[in-house]
Amino acid sequence: MKITRKDFLRLSGLGLLALAGRKAVRALSGWSFAQTSASAAKPIRWGMAFDLGKCRHKDGCNRCIQACHSTHNVPQFADRAHEIKWIWKEPFQNVFPAAQTDYTRDFYGSLPVLLACNHCDDPPCQDVCPVDATWRRDDGVVTIDFHRCIGCRYCMAACPYGSRSFNWQDPRPAIATVNPDFPTRTKGVVEKCNFCEERLAKGQGPACAESCEEKAIVFGDLEQPDSELRQLLRSRFAVQRKPELGTGPSVYYIV
């Protein structure tokens, strides 16, 4: 009995410490955010919507994927096991397994749906990273420090959306033309969609949204009630992937 009680105390102490640490980190980041944005009128939270109806207009269109992958020096590996992808397509039934019925699967089940990082409000990948190599910025972008990542792949296990890729080998030989404005990666680090943070810094929108002729990708500030994105989310029915997990995705799907 003595041991059980002692263990319980130790473990609850450990849990409390972890919780306190997390709260402290949150409070501190909140505090620094308040400091830096004191001058700004409103905080920004970047978000995105994929209009699936519009996306299907042109069969087999991959412009957004090509635009993203060439902008970000994403290597092209033929072998599925080792591929790196920032934005890609999957059949509807894999992306929204719960949104299927036996009678809709025939038609909707195999329709392609775009996927990328969800840039969660409370990202599990950030919580698990042991070296602070991935974090949610104040504007909602979940980003990665390629120079700090130790390649433990804990974030890949934690991401419930399968959004993260790992460089199983040197990616550089598999990049057709290197874009000198964006870093290439080394083997042994994790990468994913960064909401084009490098373009946002220059006042530009994401490359995928810009490349889409059908305007099926809408990017904007979720905190701005009159932004194009918010107007779209007000007027059309939209869903998030796995909202029941409480991660708070910033990517919406107009179905």
Added chain:
Amino acid sequence: MLMFKNTLTRSRRYWLWIASLLFVILAGSLCYVLQLIHGLVVTGLSRDVSWGLYIAQFTFFVGIAASAVMVVLPYYLHDYQQFGRLTLLGELLAVTAVTMCILFIFVDLGQPSRIFNIVLHPQPQSVMFWDMIALGGYLLMNAVIAAVTLIAQRQHVPVPGWIKPVIILSIPWAISIHTVTAFLYSGLPGRSYWLTAILAPRFLASAFASGPALLILLCLALRKLTGFDAGREAIQKLAVIVTYALAINIFLILAEVFTAFYSEIPAHEEHFEYLFIGLNGDYRLVPWMWLSVLLSWVALALLLVPRWRANIPRLAVACAAIFISIWLDKGLGLIVGGMVPSPLGAVTRYVPTLPESTIVLGIWAVGALMITVFYKITLSIWKEN
């Protein structure tokens, strides 16, 4: 003359064993160099199955390390004298197992040269941070306790008083290392196979069955090779501990199976289906998982009957069966089963490659070498006494 010949053959066998371990370590190291040059592409891991044999071995050996508490606790808290010598052997096994765990984590890293980022940028919200503290502390404690005990025994003096609080602290600490290791997995959203509150209890139960089973096998091997006898009563008591832990582990696994299949929630059923029935035409793990089930039931039957348990060859068979069964369950099924199907429903085949398996064998050989050297030193000190 006869005695001299005996030691000579024994010594030749000893050096042959050491040489073969060094050979396996060399092979593992060469394969690791290959992995360093080309990246983790030399393993069977993939975007979907991003953790495999390395992380699974790590998990299994954290259990072996934690199980030392099953001899430490009865000896120090209940003054169970029969475990006197076994306790030291258990602590040395813990030191070896934690060292293996650290090596398994190290070889799994994509950028091993950046490992100290864990210390430079500590993240208290990451369970891995707590696992580092738990494992590091446990290694240090057991190394100090074992060293102090050995030195005291060699000098024929009682152990210093200050070591007692360290020993007492090592007891809950042992529970914590495996609990924190379970929390690495059981707190992740979207991985249904791991997202269960009984993962930590399951880890502890399987650890307290597999660890003492290994210790019994080591003692039986020592008796055969060196004539050292851990004592019939001690071995039998350890067998009882193994029996209880194994029964609890089987119970907890069945409780998981009930919840998954009675609730019929697809996300919870899928992983068990993949492991025990096969999913989307991938049956690769099915025979191994059933072998694990069969071995644990056979071992339980052998151990439950006191008369059978008292029979040393039968006990050895039961212990080997438990070790293999739990290795299959934890060192193979747990990690791969949690990763397949992927969050997007993909069933991706994972087969460890030759370099990957050789690296794993190399680390096993490091463990075997450590335990051989540790036990040889210990036994030579005991022999002098």
